[in-house]
Structure formats: C-alpha cells, structure tokens
Amino acid sequence: MTLFSRALLGATALTLVASPALAEKLTIATVNNGDMIRMQKLADDFTAKNPDIELEWLTMEENVLRQRVTTDIATKGGQFDVMTIGTYEVPIWGKQGWLVSLNDLPAEYDVDDILPAIRGGLTIDGELYAAPFYGESSMVMYRKDLMEKAGLEMPDAPTWEFIGKAARAMTDKDNEVYGVCLRGKAGWGENMAFLTATANSFGARWFDENWAPQFDSEAWKNALTFYLDLMEDAGPPGASSNGFNENLSLFQTGKCGMWIDATVAASFVTNPADSTVADQVGFALAPDNGLGKRGNWLWAWSLAIPAGTQKEEAAKKFIDWATSKEYLELVAEKEGWANVPPGTRTSLYENPEYQKVPFAKMTLDSINSADPTNPTVDPVPYVGVQFVAIPEFQGIATAVGQAFAAALAGNVTADEALANAQAITERTMKKSGYIK
Structure with a gap:
C-alpha cells in the first residue's frame, strides 16, 4: 500500500525536535493529504534554518480537521499555533478577528506573486489572513x-x-x-x-x-x-x-x-x-x-495563525517558509517538478520547467475558469x-x-x-x- 493510499483515519501526532532543549514549540494542525505529508518530510529544512523552533504536527482526516480547528478557534482553546484552513473559513474568521494578519510578511515573500483568484479569497479589506500552501480547482x-x-x-x-x-x-x-x-x-x-x-x-x-x-x-x-x-x-x-x-x-x-x-x-x-x-x-x-x-470549484488549503497565540513571530516564520517560492524549489529538487504544490504562484506557471508537467496548463485553466x-x-x-x-x-x-x-x-x-x-x-x- 502506498503512502498516499493510506488515509489516516484519526488524528496522529508527529514531532520533529529541534536541537536546543528550550526550543519554542509550534503546534501545527494539518490535513492528511499527500502535499501536507510531504511538507512534514521536508520540514528538517525549516528546523535547520530555525534551530530555536520545534514543530509538533497534528495530522487529521479532512472532516476531523475542520471540526477540531473550528471548535478551537471559536472557543479560543489555544491548542494550535498554525492551522491549515480553507477558502471558506478565511473570510468568515478574518472578519471575526480570529486570525492574525499576514500583511507584514517579508518583501522577498512576494505576496503579489500569489495567483489573483487564490489571493482574493484569502484577503479581507486589504488584509491577507492566510497564505496558500496549494490552490486547486x-x-x-x-x-x-x-x-x-x-x-x-x-x-x-x-x-x-x-x-x-x-x-x-x-x-x-x-x-x-x-x-x-x-x-x-x-x-x-x-x-x-x-x-x-x-x-x-x-x-x-x-x-x-x-x-x-x-x-x-x-x-x-x-x-x-x-x-x-x-x-x-x-x-x-x-x-x-x-x-x-x-x-x-x-x-x-x-x-x-x-x-x-x-x-x-x-x-x-x-x-x-x-x-x-x-x-x-x-x-x-x-x-x-x-x-x-x-x-x-475553487479552493486553497492555506496556513493561518489563530489570534491570541503567544508564538506569532515563530508561526509567521514557518508560514513564510512553507508557502514561499523557495519551498516550491525545494520540493522540485527533492521530488521533481510534478510534485510541487500547485495553484498558488504566477511564477510557477511561468517557469519553463513546470510548463513541461502534463497537467500544469489544465490546472491553471481550471482555476481561472471558476468565479466565486x-x-x-x-x-x-x-x-x-x-x-x-x-x-x-x-x-x-x-x-x-x-x-x-x-x-x-x-x-x-x-x-x-x-x-x-x-x-x-x-x-x-x-x-x-x-x-x-
């Protein structure tokens, strides 16, 4: 049985431990699909660059994830520092003041490179409240x-x-x-x-x-x-x-x-x-x-920070890493261009190497044909x-x-x-x- 055909039916935890004994721990709630599991495998790249941050993953089946993060953020439970949420939740939770604005991500993050259709669904009144890990139709x-x-x-x-x-x-x-x-x-x-x-x-x-x-x-x-x-x-x-x-x-x-x-x-x-x-x-x-x-349809699985977290700075560092152009290049280097998280950045679809991927154009055409x-x-x-x-x-x-x-x-x-x-x-x- 392959990695991707083994659906994780419950919530499972995987911790990647950073070297210092007093590292700051980020708890990340995410969905059990192939791209997110791949991110966990590659996360030693992040911890190597940020040895003062430890990552704890809670990986859940889609319906379970939605229930857990919705309950936690509505009750201000504080279980998670980074949440994987979708295009549905972002505008509602952003308006409620439940999410931290990401407008102060570094200039090199290049927020203008995010595909307009995807970015629009994650922005409320000019504030970006989540960064897309991948976009899809x-x-x-x-x-x-x-x-x-x-x-x-x-x-x-x-x-x-x-x-x-x-x-x-x-x-x-x-x-x-x-x-x-x-x-x-x-x-x-x-x-x-x-x-x-x-x-x-x-x-x-x-x-x-x-x-x-x-x-x-x-x-x-x-x-x-x-x-x-x-x-x-x-x-x-x-x-x-x-x-x-x-x-x-x-x-x-x-x-x-x-x-x-x-x-x-x-x-x-x-x-x-x-x-x-x-x-x-x-x-x-x-x-x-x-x-x-x-x-x-039109959807993005995105990373967001619940308001009230005590680890906002570390959470933003992680989101910057996981949704950056550099992360796409890391996946391409390790797994090949076909396995790069799709549907988020204009520069990806302008990349001659990625244009060789057989489903690249159909994916972009599908995203662009959806009008929310x-x-x-x-x-x-x-x-x-x-x-x-x-x-x-x-x-x-x-x-x-x-x-x-x-x-x-x-x-x-x-x-x-x-x-x-x-x-x-x-x-x-x-x-x-x-x-x-």
Missing part, C-alpha cells in the same frame, strides 16, 4: 487506455452527457473496473463540494436572491438524479463511504476509468511510485451542461463556488451531505433526500434571520 482525470478501448475520445471540455456515456462504456464490474469514481462521503467539504459544484452546472443554486433554499427546484432534482444514476450504473460499491483519499486509492490501483476531483490529485495519479496507471492518465476540464457554468463571485447560472446573494460563504453553511451542508449520502447508499430516494435538504436548510435560515 477540479477537473476530469481519466484512463486513456480504457477510453480508447471504449472507442471514445475525451474532449478537452466535456459535457456531463459525454461523461455519463463514457463511464458506462468503461465499466467492467466483473474485473472491478468502474467507469467513474466520485465523492460520496458525507461532509460539507467532501460530497457537498463535488455536488454543489456539479449542481451549479445544472443551473441549480443553494439560495435565491432572497435566501430561500432551492432544493425543491427542478435543477437540483436533475443534478442529484444524474449523480445517483451514474454512480449506480458505473460507480464502485460502497461509494457513500468514499471521499478524496478513498477515490485516490481506487484510481491509483486501476479501479476507476474516470475521477472528477481536485486538480491537486494530478501529481499523485501520475507518479509511477504510487500509481499503477501513471502512464495512462489524461486530463480534461470539469464537465458542463451547456448553460455557461462548469462543474469545477458569480458561481451560478441564476443570480445569488452569496460568494463561493462549492460553498456559500456564510457561517451557517458548515452545519447546514454537513446535514445536507448526510441526506445525499443516504440517497447514494440507497436508504432514501432522491426526492426524499432533496425534501430533507430543503427542510434542514429552511429551518436554519429562518432561525438565523436570513428569511423573515
């Missing part, structure tokens, strides 16, 4: 050999109709090959990230301009029904338990014809050390339905592509994600899941005062 990753065997050719910009046709044609359940692997695990950042972005391309939206929930719309019914039918016909068994890590493992071991997920996964599925299909992977933009919106200020076909009162940037969204979408996972597991129908989603969302929005 979503795209189609597919097996070229299975596509050819099915007698089909993947377009650069496919439709959902084509994806459905190709997935069913590539499926060979007798040999445990499934045409498509899609997120099914319940979670606002798991199945709901995929389904919200997908629904956008079907003309659906979370709320109308008056904050009325829209799960009773025809567009949401079409999107969810398409997803459930596709997964029943061409998806792997037990899909309601599969999130990013589980689908990554399935794809790497040759079980998936297509996987529509985070662009950051491209380096993992094309690495021969980890992927049995590395030489057969192709890439395409996330699908659309001819309505002007693709089913791709105009995410849906019809107007909406919110910002966010695969999320709604309001504090209530995390709780609402977790519950909605459970309803949709239950439909995928066959425990409820699509209509029942949508009715549950409508009731859950409407109740919270009325209680929170969005709906009078």
